[in-house]
Amino acid sequence: MRGVSNLNMASGEGGAESGRPATIDDVAALAGVARASVSRALNDQANVSAKMRERVLRAAEALNYRANPQARSLASRASKALALINCPALDAEPNSYYFAALELGALRAAAIAGFELSTLNVDANDPRRGEKVIELFESGRTAGVILPPPLSDDAALAATLVERGYPAVCISPSDAVRALLPGAGFDEQAAGKQIAERVLAKGHSRLGYLLGIEGHFSAEKRFAGFLEALAEAGLDPDAVTVLRGDFSFRSGVELGQAMLDGAERPTALICANDDMAVGALFAAHRRHLVIPDDISIVGFDDAPISGRIWPPLTTVHQPIRRIAASALDQLVEIVLRGQPPRPRFETIGYHLVERESLAPPRD
């Protein structure tokens, strides 16, 4: 038994002669240089000769050396704890796909960067929600935060963060916040316009729109894009039935119902996100309507569910995980460099996903 184990070890998996992973000192010894030089070479800092770098790299390679993130962050005094704030509305779904995807994307990027990422839940309706974020920094344990909506629309919070020099990166921030803090997202307005154009191109003119939470920047932008498309098509925005929801499946069901029961039922319903679109679809099914014959429904996000329901949803693919990863990478860079966050915005690509919930109107 032991023999087998040793055999495997001898086969040269790990680093040093023992089975334990190689340390920086092992690399230094093999390369015949000082520990400090290894550190410098590996973190490609200035003042390292090409020869030195080469030797160190080769030794590290030979030993299969991987720096111990614990020791590294301890030594560099960086409290490498990052936080992702989850700030749902009280009445929203408990575990929306949106936040789960955000969390997973950020978590993976954090693992790669060697940072810890914790999640802080803050009630969106709490008036002190901003202070809770600030407290995170003041307690000294947090080096930076990722702010998803609706916190990424909170200009006052952003201003405070900037003023005190606390690193923060936003997910889909509003224009006001975007001027203050870096962020990641995609062009919501262009996407909103594009899907609206697609609907219009099918020949729909009696439209319904399910808005997201009031003041939610992404949702407003999507709607602005919709309005833009409407204007370009020469359609009257007042003729559109607009209802305000809160991004949840439940609100989609309720508002979808209202929309269907209304005097003048639209032939196409555009929803600010997929959850609501799925809810509207649910409501339509309950009314025994046939989609897209009786009514077309489109969403926004391309949540996994959208391709599995019947009929599969035409929507805009939003790469949430990549956005979260981008935000985290930016945050890491800021924390590492110690520079105040410059308001850079990383735009991630999106694309329209055409499925079967959108078709020309019946008449």
Add this chain to the structure above:
Amino acid sequence: MRGVSNLNMASGEGGAESGRPATIDDVAALAGVARASVSRALNDQANVSAKMRERVLRAAEALNYRANPQARSLASRASKALALINCPALDAEPNSYYFAALELGALRAAAIAGFELSTLNVDANDPRRGEKVIELFESGRTAGVILPPPLSDDAALAATLVERGYPAVCISPSDAVRALLPGAGFDEQAAGKQIAERVLAKGHSRLGYLLGIEGHFSAEKRFAGFLEALAEAGLDPDAVTVLRGDFSFRSGVELGQAMLDGAERPTALICANDDMAVGALFAAHRRHLVIPDDISIVGFDDAPISGRIWPPLTTVHQPIRRIAASALDQLVEIVLRGQPPRPRFETIGYHLVERESLAPPRD
């Protein structure tokens, strides 16, 4: 500006007199004891007087002291890196709800326990998949692994792990593995029986069953429970149309189609998981069948989608996140104690979720 910031700091958020978090030395100084004593008291080790513990605790409390996990794990030489193995079949869906939930549940528990958790992707069809897990340990970076299906059915791997003393905990392991390694899951067979009974109670007798991946223990147990219910009801198992899928939505669509097009279409279709059930539902919709009038469909897992599709799915709620968290907690305990993993199995509760995809047969 600075004034505001200082004011907040003075208001006593953090620990030491400066804004930085309190260290163990701050606590030791305040309590007037040695650093070592603080460490012992806080980790409630033996040989600490009640008085000492009291003093330390009070000082730590006063300073709002929280141990630095980096330093702790560095000093304790514990490579606190745990790994969750993702071992999907080549042709399965890329990001199934199941694994995402597993990951999130484990990730959160890991954060609480102060452990790092990384994810390793291994191809289920790779004959060397077991070795990859072993290598994780041999490289010296991993202290323990969580093995979800199908790895939790791999008795050879489990035996190797036990033999070498590598900590591992399984998700829904097979009986053979359960005898070797600790694990967490729920009583699949009882659940499988329960949902089958529910179907039978509605009056169905022409049944279809969509199996999961061959040899997948959970799936087999669910089927065994189904068979049990059948036997108790005095029904002939041979009269059931049984098709084998792979847990994916796509296989659900394909097999659902086959099932519906078959000579003798069942009045109720039982699926080994929700993804396949949703796929079958999708196929039924495409055939313009009405559910549950034309055919009842039930699933297994209670994935979020199950309550949002039409009609909402009758299924068994499987608390994946709690199972993952339980597995991680067990793993942490094993790693911390350094004891060989005893084969303890933690059973998490499940419950039947009755929705609208199950109804009496039409005839």
Add this chain to the structure above:
DNA sequence: CGATCGACTGGAAGCGCTTCCAATTTGCTA
């Protein structure tokens, strides 16, 4: 050609914690 400067490099001091080991105290026994 010697002083000066800059680019590199090595030595050493910790980061905050655990843990081994020695020193001290305590609780009893004789």
Add this chain to the structure above:
DNA sequence: TAGCAAATTGGAAGCGCTTCCAGTCGATCG
């Protein structure tokens, strides 16, 4: 009350890494 083991406590040595500081060395300048 002396004497000894057990219980407790303090001191100190690192864990693996970064980083400050001082030294080395070759090249440049007057």
